[in-house]
Amino acid sequence: MAQDDLSGLKIDKTLKKQPLTGSRKWTAAAVVAVLLVGASVLYALGVLTPSVTVETAAVSQVYPSQGLTVLNASGYVVAQRRAAVASKATGRLVALLVEEGSRVRKGQVIARLENEDVLASKDQATAGRNVARANLDQVRAEQEEAKRDYGRNRRLVETGAVSRSAYDLAETRMRRAEAVVAAAEASLKSAEAGVRGAETALDYTQIKAPFDAVVLTKNADIGDIVTPLGAAANAKAAVVTIADLGSLLVEVDVSESNIGRVKQGQPCEISLDALPETRFAGEVHAIVPTVDRSKASVMVKVRFLKPGDRLLPDMSAKVAFLSRPIVEGDEKPRLAVHRTAVLEKEGRRIVFVVRGDRAKQATIQTGTAALGDMIEVTGGIQAGERVILKPQGRLRDGARIKVAEK
Numbered sequence: 001m002a003q004d005d006l007s008g009l010k011i012d013k014t015l016k017k018q019p020l021t022g023s024r025k026w027t028a029a030a031v032v033a034v035l036l037v038g039a040s041v042l043y044a045l046g047v048l049t050p051s052v053t054v055e056t057a058a059v060s061q062v063y064p065s066q067g068l069t070v071l072n073a074s075g076y077v078v079a080q081r082r083a084a085v086a087s088k089a090t091g092r093l094v095a096l097l098v099e100e101g102s103r104v105r106k107g108q109v110i111a112r113l114e115n116e117d118v119l120a121s122k123d124q125a126t127a128g129r130n131v132a133r134a135n136l137d138q139v140r141a142e143q144e145e146a147k148r149d150y151g152r153n154r155r156l157v158e159t160g161a162v163s164r165s166a167y168d169l170a171e172t173r174m175r176r177a178e179a180v181v182a183a184a185e186a187s188l189k190s191a192e193a194g195v196r197g198a199e200t201a202l203d204y205t206q207i208k209a210p211f212d213a214v215v216l217t218k219n220a221d222i223g224d225i226v227t228p229l230g231a232a233a234n235a236k237a238a239v240v241t242i243a244d245l246g247s248l249l250v251e252v253d254v255s256e257s258n259i260g261r262v263k264q265g266q267p268c269e270i271s272l273d274a275l276p277e278t279r280f281a282g283e284v285h286a287i288v289p290t291v292d293r294s295k296a297s298v299m300v301k302v303r304f305l306k307p308g309d310r311l312l313p314d315m316s317a318k319v320a321f322l323s324r325p326i327v328e329g330d331e332k333p334r335l336a337v338h339r340t341a342v343l344e345k346e347g348r349r350i351v352f353v354v355r356g357d358r359a360k361q362a363t364i365q366t367g368t369a370a371l372g373d374m375i376e377v378t379g380g381i382q383a384g385e386r387v388i389l390k391p392q393g394r395l396r397d398g399a400r401i402k403v404a405e406k
Contacts, residue, residue: 051400056354056386057341061333062374063269063279064326071261071321073300075252077272079245079313081211084219084238087113089204090227093220098240100218104209111239113226115205122198129191136184143177150174213242216313243313248304249285250317253297262287267325268302273316281305281326282319334367336374341387342366352388352395353381354403359388361397 091113098110153170156162220226220236227237250270254262262284270280285303292299302319304311341351342364349366352359364380381387388395395401 051357051402052359052392052395053402053404054352054359054391054395055389055404057338057389059335059337059377059381059383059385059387061383062336062371062376063333064371066320066374067371068322068324068326069269069320070323071254071258072318073252073254073321074316074318075250077248077311077313077315077317078251079243080247080249081213081244082216082242082313083210083213084241085110085207085209086228086238087204087207087226088228089113089118089201090225091115091205093222093224093226093236093239096218096220096222096239098215098218100215102215104213104215104242106209106211108209109206110209110215111207111220113205113207115202118198118202118205122195122202125191125194125198129188129195132184132188132191136181136188139177139180139184143174143181146170146174146177207239209242211244212246213244215240216243217241245311245313246307248307248311248313250282250302250304250319252300252302252317252319253292253295254300256291256296256298259287259298259300262300262321267322269320269322269326270302270304271318271320272311273318274312275310278308278310280308284321334371335377335381335383336371337364337377337381337387338389339373339375340389341391342375343391351381352391352397354386354388354401357400357402359391359395359397359399359401 093111094114095112096110097112098104104110150170150173153162153167157164157167218240220239224236226239264284264287266284268282268284270282272278272280282302282304284300286301288299288301290299291297300319337351343350348363350361350363353362354360362380365378367376367378388401
């Protein structure tokens with residue numbers, strides 16, 4: 001029985017293959033053709049091709065001055081004339097006449113301290129001066145009388161009309177009057193000095209601007225005790241902090257190994273983090289002849305050629321030291337792309353723009369401005385788009401890409 005079962009598993013070699021009929025041949029050919037066409041389409045679309053790993057860069061706005069830069073440094077805008085305005089007297093603040101941002105002129109009263117006691121002292125000194133003047137007028141009148149009496153006695157003693165003793169008495173009286181006048185004049189000077197001292201003390205209660213400036217901060221309020229030393233509890237030494245905005249310079253630290261690239265009067269371009277859309281022309285104002293040993297740097301001061309009204313102290317700034325001054329037109333930004341992203345193809349300049357996970361070919365128009373490693377672009381792409389750097393030979397329009405991680 002087992003042998004009968006095994007014999008049933010043998011292949012019957014007498015069976016012959018059935019040949020394909022005509023209709024079945026055409027069906028098979030059609031299926032193969034469809035598969036080939038589909039594969040070619042998918043290949044053309046990049047579905048069947050592996051993604052290409054690429055590096056990208058953004059199309060950006062570039063200033064022509066970047067090609068002129070020989071050195072970059074960063075620092076801050078600093079007012080060269082700045083003061084914490086205080087009083088030489090101690091007293092309670094009773095009036096504050098400015099606020100942050102106020103513009104003040106030299107000698108303008110900024111604040112006042114209580115001054116009733118100082119006013120009383122001034123009135124007292126003025127009264128003492130008036131008394132001294134009156135005394136001087138009185139003794140001068142007596143001096144004139146003594147001079148006249150002495151003159152009469154001198155003429156009469158020569159004729160013998162008066163005695164010698166009467167003449168001597170008149171002379172002594174005249175000399176005493178001269179001494180009294182000298183003492184009265186000295187007393188008047190002392191009284192006048194007292195008045196000036198009282199006026200100065202009164203002036204100390206009026207806090208004035210030492211130069212034309214803008215108020216940066218308000219350090220005290222009405223009712224605070226203001227003292228020159230600020231040693232008392234809750235006392236304020238300065239009332240306001242002011243700065244002359246006309247003295248603004250940018251102070252940057254330059255490595256001592258690069259200080260040889262900087263020279264007096266060298267043209268510069270200044271950019272501020274607070275005003276990124278604006279570039280300011282400048283030049284080296286001074287190279288401070290001292291090295292900061294801890295930072296191995298030298299301070300360089302750069303002045304603004306056209307400062308404008310929006311500059312403020314302590315703004316962070318970047319300074320580009322240039323090989324030549326900026327000419328007209330260099331101050332405007334240009335659209336640019338990195339030089340390695342541009343290919344020459346059939347007399348055209350092309351780039352591959354990133355579109356999702358695909359590379360899209362774009363024809364660009366270029367300008368003539370020299371921008372270092374960048375090429376000026378006048379059309380074909382827009383700022384902010386990302387282009388592929390060093391596109392490979394197998395990269396083509398529509399190819400799948402993968403951006404390399406940096």
